[in-house]
Amino acid sequence: MSRGPDLFGSYSPGGSLLHRAPLWGKGAGIVVVTVAVVLAPAWPVPAxxxxxxxxxxTxxxxxxxxxxxxxxxALPVLLLLTVYHVLTAGPGQAADVVGTIAVFLVLTRVLMHTTPLAELLDGVVRLCAPVRLVGADPERIGLAISLxxxxxxxxxxxxxxxxxxVRARGLRxxxxxxxxxxxxxxxxxxxxxGQALAARGFD
Amino acid sequence: MTNAERHRSVTAEDLANIAVFAALTAALSVLPGIPLGAAGVPLTLQTLAVFLTGLVLGGTRGLLAVGLYVLVGLIGVPVFAGFRGGLGVLAGPSAGYVLAFPFAAAAAGYVAQWLIPARRANDGGATNARYERTGTYTLRLLLATLAGFVVIRIGGILGLVLNARLPFQDAFLADLVFWPGDLVKCVLAAVIAVGVHKAFPRIAGTR
Known part of the structure; x- marks a missing residue:
């Protein structure tokens, strides 16, 4: 049976600048884009x-x-939001709301295309390092993710x-x-x- | 609780349960919905999985399991309904729902633990048997899922207000569309959880 789109992301290897950029650089880029969009006064910024x-x-x-x-x-929802905001507040706000959502959809695509999923997961485990402060172990988060x-x-x-x-028996x-x-x-x-983990010395 | 168990707050068994229930939530979210009722409207089972995780694992582990699911989805694995995933979800109108899921699982789990106390008490399951005989076991679990239902409503409406910039009233009306489906899933989660608790008396309420 079909498992649908692959679970391992849409990474495709390449040699572009974005492919070669380090993960922290991409993370910083995401932060910059987020701050810019949040502080943006009007629709031209997200556009x-x-x-x-x-x-x-591209x-x-x-x-x-x-x-x-x-x-x-995302198109049906974006269309609905466009119509709603054009009718209630004018095209400016519609462009702002829909543009903001579109920015992050595009950003996600770019990130997933240029970064292997495994690298992203490793990055998140590293980002989770502060959980040590509350006595948790970031390695366990990594293990939980791969499990x-x-x-x-x-x-x-x-x-x-x-x-x-159920279908073979003709049931609803x-x-x-x-x-x-x-x-x-x-x-x-x-x-x-859990037993397999315990058997391997994981308490 | 033995010393070995106290050593870690999350044991190997807990970790496995958390990871596998995060996987269950992912599987039920991406699988095509089950046609329900005469109209045959397909129903995705995402919120069913969220409630069920809370009822089966309890509040704390339910929070961690669904939290893990949301984390993995935000990293970019397409585990959200409709094979969505990635940071972009946070900017979308459904962000409030997604972020509310772990807390909904926690709410359902904690309320279930509170309403069905000491399920592993030394009475050999007599408490459970009494609840089951009087038919209140399912009802108590249903009440617990309703706590999760309320949490999802709050998160979802906040997300619509912030991300889709709807006024509160319109956000509430938009959210109302999901009420019938989610209420059906509350009932389903409670009924299914009863079956799971019967099959695994030990897992129910070990926390």
Whole structure:
């Protein structure tokens, strides 16, 4: 059965400036864009930023199809918001609201295209270093993330199998019948995983 | 609680439960919705997974599990409904909902623990049996999911006000669209959680 879009991001290797930029540089860029958009007095700022990011992303090799895949799911809501704000406050505010959302959609696309997901996850674990102050271990966050990603195919498979079984018996897909066994096998899987961790000396 | 358990606030078993329930939330969010009722409106199971995680893992672990799910989604793994993911979600109109999810799981979990106390008490499950006999077990879990429901409403409306810049009244009306579906999922989560608690009496309320 289809697992849908890949869980491992839309990174595609390349040699552009953005591909070679260090992660902290991209992080700083995101902070700058965020501050600029938040402090922006009116719509030209997000509009210009979105245009600049679109150009940068295209230069780094984001194709038309990938832009579309990233932006299309948001279009209905953006359209609705445009109509609402044009009617209630005028086109200026509509452009501001929709432009702000668009900036971050474009930014996400550019980041995901030029950075391998594994690198992003490592970066987040490093960002989590301050949790040491409250006695937690950032390495555990990293472990939890990879355990979670590893478990998704199992859970998707468990639900998918039950869905097929229900369909094969000609029953209506009843969410309770479908999800209860899936959750129970998920809990059993979690216990096995916990025991495996304990067996490897993880307290 | 033994000394070994007290050593860490999050044990290996907790960590596995947190990670696997984050995965469950991701799976139920991205799987196509289940057609429900005569109209066959597909219902994504994202909020169902959030409530369920709280009811099964309890408040603290529920908060951590759904928090992990949100963190991974914001990093860019497409685990949000409709295979969305990435920092851009934070700027979108649904940001309030996404950020409210961990707290909704926590609210459902803590209220469930409060309404169904000492499930692992030394009475051999007699307390649970009494609740089940009187039929209030499901009702108590349902009340707990309603606490999560309220948290999602608050977060979602705040997000609509801040990100979509709707006035409060319009944000409330926009949010109202999600009430019927989410209320159905509250009931489903409670019914499913009863089944899970029966299958795994030990996991229910170990915190």
């Amino acid at each position: 210009v930023l979105a245009a600049v990011l679109l150009a940068a992303g 230069a780094a090799g984001v194709g038309a199809r990938e832009w579309w895949r990233g932006l299309a799911p 979670m990603l590893r478990s998704i195919p199992f859970v998707v498979g468990a639900v998918g199998e039950l869905r097929d079984a 897909p009843n969410p309770v019948l479908l999800v209860t066994p899936a959750v129970i096998s998920t809990v059993a899987y979690a216990q096995r995983t």
